[in-house]
Amino acid sequence: MTEHDDLPAAARTRRLEERLIAAGLTSDDEIDDFLTRLYANASPVNGAQLVARAWTNPAFRELLLADGNAAAAVSGFSVPPPRKHGYQLRVVANTDRVHNVIVCTLCSCYPVSLLGPSPGWYKSFAYRSQTVREPRAVLAEFGVTLPDTVQISVWDSTSEARYMVLPARPAGTDGLDAEQLAALVTRNGLIGTALV
Amino acid sequence: MTYAPGTRVRVRAFDPNHHTRMPRYVRGQAGEVVAALGRWPLPDDSARGITPPRVQTCYAVRFSATDLWGSGDHTVTVDLWESYLDRT
Numbered sequence: 001m002t003e004h005d006d007l008p009a010a011a012r013t014r015r016l017e018e019r020l021i022a023a024g025l026t027s028d029d030e031i032d033d034f035l036t037r038l039y040a041n042a043s044p045v046n047g048a049q050l051v052a053r054a055w056t057n058p059a060f061r062e063l064l065l066a067d068g069n070a071a072a073a074v075s076g077f078s079v080p081p082p083r084k085h086g087y088q089l090r091v092v093a094n095t096d097r098v099h100n101v102i103v104c105t106l107c108s109c110y111p112v113s114l115l116g117p118s119p120g121w122y123k124s125f126a127y128r129s130q131t132v133r134e135p136r137a138v139l140a141e142f143g144v145t146l147p148d149t150v151q152i153s154v155w156d157s158t159s160e161a162r163y164m165v166l167p168a169r170p171a172g173t174d175g176l177d178a179e180q181l182a183a184l185v186t187r188n189g190l191i192g193t194a195l196v
Numbered sequence: 197m198t199y200a201p202g203t204r205v206r207v208r209a210f211d212p213n214h215h216t217r218m219p220r221y222v223r224g225q226a227g228e229v230v231a232a233l234g235r236w237p238l239p240d241d242s243a244r245g246i247t248p249p250r251v252q253t254c255y256a257v258r259f260s261a262t263d264l265w266g267s268g269d270h271t272v273t274v275d276l277w278e279s280y281l282d283r284t
Contacts, residue, residue: 132272152270158217159254159275
């Protein structure tokens, strides 16, 4: 089995780190501290909680779609803005007529703190190149087939904005509370490669 | 803000020898501004160590699949800094 450290990309990354440290631009401690902060509490459970709250609270839904950072803050999640090395959270809502899909063709940007570490396929050249070109074919590979009446809207995360999908609330969930609703929401649903 | 939502813009046809956040597949393409996101340092400058970098409005610009690829019924929305764009 190949160890992660044996991968050429890992070796290149380590060499780059060593050069930056040797040049006095950063330190091992600073890199470790950054990664710890980046991944601390990062989980799709966070995004799912925002979705469930939006499904049960129309005013919150409005705030989430208008100002994602503010909506995250009132829900107890810290999403600093770009000027503080964070990102601008933009949430796009699925409807009867529009299904949203997130991609980053330049690298693999997405809101890590709300979706957790990105899946391998999200970083793959195949997903990044085909999603902007043939999103219906990509969705079909994930088992999602949408009628022609639903327009697919692809969002390419090329800036300091990070996108998250607000899935449509599934039918037959009227009796569920926010906690039960949050349990229905998957990371793929927050990316747009699943319906929920 | 130079471009209000609804404005038709065209991505400049440039091919810089430095870092840029303009994906090649939208080069020269026309699309519609759907939102002004904020004013942020231009990555083309920051990546080259130019201080201070130019700070510009970044826009979400929507393209139709038929314009980009000649087929398809979807749209692709790309975030683009002001200096990547011209009014059509």
